[in-house]
Amino acid sequence: MIRLLWLFVVTLLPASLLAQTSPKRALTHDIYDHWQRIRNERLSADGRWLSYQIAPQRGDGWLYVQDLNSGRVDSFARGQDARFLPRNQYLVFRISAPYDHIRAAKKAGKKGDDLPPDTLGIWDPHTGRLRTFANLESFQLPPKGGDWIAFQYQPVADSTDSTAAEPPEGTHPLMLLQPETGDSLILEAVSAYAWADSGTALLALQTLGDSIDSVRVQRLQVDGAYVETLFEGPGAAQHPVLDAAGRQAAFLHSPDTGDIKIFDLYYQTAEAMARVVVDSSDRRLPPGWAVSSERAPSFSRSGHRLFFGTAPIPEEAPKDSLLDEEKVRLDLWHWQDDRLQPEQLEDLKADQTRTYLAVWDVAQGEMSQLGTETIHRVDLLDEGESDWALGTDSRRYDRFMSWEYPHYRDLYLIDLQSGEATLALERVQYETRVSPDGEFIVWYDAQAQVWMSYAAATGSSVPLTAGLKVAFYDEEEDIPAEPGSYGIAGWTRGANRVVLYDRYDLWACDPTGRQKPQKLSQGWGRKNRIRLRFQDLDREDPWLPGHLLLQGQSEETRAEAFYHLALTGKQPPQQLMGSDHHYSGLKRAKTGNRLLWRRESISDYPDLWTSDTLFRAPAQCTAANQQQQEYRWATVEPVRWEAFDGSQIEGLLYKPDDFDPDRKYPMLVYFYERKSDTRHDYYSPLPSRSIIYPSYYCSNEYLVFIPDIHYTTGQPGEDAYNCIVSGVEHLIRERAYIDSSRLGLQGQSWGGYQVAYLVTRTGKRFAAAMAGAPVSNMTSAYGGIRWGSGLSRMFQYEETQSRLGTTLWEDPERYIRNSPLFRAPEVQTPLLMMHNDADGAVPWYQGIEFFAALRRLDKPTWLLVYNDEAHNLTRWPNRVDLSIRMQQFFDHYLKDAPAPRWLREGIPAIEKGRTLGYE
CATH class of the missing domain: 2.130.10 (Methylamine Dehydrogenase; Chain H)
Structure with missing residues (x-):
């Protein structure tokens, strides 16, 4: 083994020396198989x-x-x-x-x-x-x-023994x-x-x-x-x-x-x-169950205790005397169905195999039925040691799932001795957490913007955070629904306190409401604009340890660090280790004094590191992808600007690591919602499932700009324009090295919608755009189905990501105003789209509608439809194909590269499978 390690070092040295003396190469599509992952x-x-x-x-x-x-x-x-x-x-x-x-x-x-x-x-x-x-x-x-x-x-079968029996x-x-x-x-x-x-x-x-x-x-x-x-x-x-x-x-x-x-x-x-x-035959079972x-x-x-499942005894199917061609094949949609037919069909297997939890007490020899046809879901507490279980029922709200968000549910406390269920909370929408002993349920009341606590012993509820002068809801959430909470760290042993998060800090609250909440981290996170979150290293213990390990991220630099905080709350967090990196995968040895984690940045692959439990003497264990030093790579810098509406926006600008400020560079603009907190993320050069990777395009001498987007209700398209285009214009003014005539857009799904909208609003500002799975017509998409779940798409437009905040019939103009299709004549940017025919998230006819309109208007447009692929590509050859076509498209329009055949002429169906048209 020593000899092998020495050879590994020796083979690396020439490449390292070569990288110092020779120009770095650009990444190409034939390197995918050589890039490794740990x-x-x-x-x-x-x-x-x-x-x-x-x-x-x-x-x-x-x-x-x-x-x-x-x-x-x-x-x-x-x-x-x-x-x-x-x-x-x-x-x-x-x-x-x-x-x-x-x-x-x-x-x-x-x-x-x-x-x-x-x-x-x-x-x-x-x-x-x-x-x-x-x-x-x-x-x-x-x-x-x-x-x-x-x-x-x-x-291994014995070919000489003809009498050997086949195993069952x-x-x-x-x-x-x-x-x-x-x-x-x-x-x-x-x-x-x-x-x-x-x-x-x-x-x-x-x-x-x-x-x-x-x-x-x-x-x-x-x-x-x-x-x-x-x-x-x-x-x-x-x-x-x-x-x-x-x-x-x-x-x-x-x-x-x-x-x-x-x-x-x-x-x-x-x-x-x-x-x-x-x-x-057990009489303790519901009649007809087993x-x-x-x-x-x-x-x-x-x-x-011994837990097991029960269910109604299945009925034997009636004898079938009909031929297939003699049978009626029908899905009957009824206006009073709680669940739409597509949802029922999607859930059919789960419905057919549904079980209901029961328990047999080993010492008493008694059985209790816990789950029922009313309470489908039953969650055990403390690995079944608590005398309580939590029951959840959402069936009476199933109808509202088409347009309400978050979805409602009722919570029950179930006595494991008797099986009796007590309705504790109704119409709960947001996060809940039960103490491991089952004595308390805490939940976030979004309407009142407070955390609440329910006591099983009394059946009464009390507010925990009322009157505190900090927000416990996500202040950056901008969908039309009420924002959810920042979450829960856990329970102190004995359930005498529950630890909650605000944006930056941790609070210890008495679930009975008798004692005043304690600012556990002493406001240190808010003072330093560092978001602190507990890292659970012992998933087998349902209680918080006496000393918390916290991970924090600076909102200013996105640098991350680990901290020690005693549950007494008498001292502020003490930093153990930190740097301008992103940390993930934290683990602790079960009995030893050893931690394992990953550390990454835009230029550092997330290799494995170890230390003791106080992060002393950190040591790097792996050094994957040493070949990276042979290639041009990316660097990243934060960008801040004022949007058209006066708000302050953040973003990230990626450049080649051999960047020359005296050159002019083409720039691609990629976006989704907010990505500025991913400043220290590493991007392996992988074949694309749907998006571009900064590392690959910077290696090929592009700049990549990723702006954050802030939304209001009712105008997601204009909000994207306000944040994205203002950021692009800011960079053009401030950075002479950006070639303003060679700008491109790229986005997938919600990002694909925003690309489609922007090309209707920006004239010739962008020389090329690529939209993956875009919604082009919100009026037709509104009444569609998310085929991956069977749910109606209404809730998405009224209360979640599409952010329209109203029904189609209450404000049809709002839907039309935000739909790229109705502004198709304004498009002046060549547009490449991908929309796959098995997309379960965005109906692929949305891509067809936009393509058909642009084609009729004689606008340069192409639609890639990967057969039997879903929202994002999974098959390797398709991913490589998309990567090649996207680069060929952008290289042609932003770098004057020759147009490949598929871009010039397309590929006739008669040639499908025989040529790819890259030439």
């Missing part, structure tokens, strides 16, 4: 070891494991999905087949199990030895303890392995298995192939290396589960052999055989 980073429980993948966007990557004490690094080709064993830190991972082997198999028509199989890798951190097992099907590690591995594999369908052999000692156990024909959190036991379901299928449920006790049978009988079993300690087991079983199976809930503990605790196989059982953290 993912799936994990710390071992003790914090000594770090694993991560470095892989290209397509193709074979590498798995690395690093000793953070010594710096030693080991690597494994094509390793992925790596996890450390909790107790002995062995690294267990999947080794995929080579990319070119999989590609060749797919070209040969192979699918599924016929593709080249994966391999299991087990790496010993003490010796550096790698052990592999071929034909991997799946593997599981115990979540919180233990030193055994469980994995299934595809057995859906089953594979299961091996349990202790990698230090080599001890192992094998079970044949396992259909499902699950570890106890502690890693002391595993529950497995075996299918016994016979004239009638039978099932055997086995518990493997790894600390004693023995197997015990908990159940054996005809039928099918599903969803094995153990409590955290591995002492209690549960599963579902059905003796039925038909298509419709009715399941019973089995439970086992101590030395007893598994027994039925809930079946379809245990549902659509939800896996689960134990509470202590194992005192």
